[in-house]
Amino acid sequence: MAADIDLHLGRRLRRRRRLLGLTQQQLAVQVGIRFQQIQKYECGANRISAARLWELAEALETPVSYFYDGLAEALDPRENAGPVAEGFSRKETLDLIQAYYQLDERPRRRLLDLARSLHTDSEAA
Structure with missing residues (x-):
């Protein structure tokens, strides 16, 4: 379950970064980390700490809650994302x-x- 949450947060991170037209390198510089760390966050390989999530939210000009939007549906296997959710990805x-x-x-x-x-x-x- 924890890995599913990490994957969800990573997907939301990638979506917001791309929406703003930022590269992983540009976001990493804003937050003060290496771009490889952004890669690991986005693929769910590394867990994002609360403090880092706050910094990312600030850099991406979004509330922290943005990263958790849709989490309940993502964790519930009975829910089907459907074509609309797939289109946004x-x-x-x-x-x-x-x-x-x-x-x-x-x-x-x-x-x-x-x-x-x-x-x-x-x-x-």
């Missing part, structure tokens, strides 16, 4: 989200409207 999805938030507010709204209209069009077909 893809690099393509993270790249799209990152690009979306780099846009100003007006183009973001227009892009969202376009995506919604495309979804409506595909349902009508």
Whole structure:
């Protein structure tokens, strides 16, 4: 069970780092450790201490609770993550989200409207 928690925290760490467009090296420098340690955290090989988790959360501009989001579902084998959760783990999805938030507010709204209209069009077909 402890290993499952370490894997979950590592996945969340990787997801947030990629969402912000940071390399392992850049994050490691911010926290004052080597990038190899970030690698070990992300694959669940090393456990993240409470103090280190706090530092990572600060560097990644997110609350510590972010790392625990979805943990109950991840630990419950009866839960099925489904295609939506799998989609968020893809690099393509993270790249799209990152690009979306780099846009100003007006183009973001227009892009969202376009995506919604495309979804409506595909349902009508």
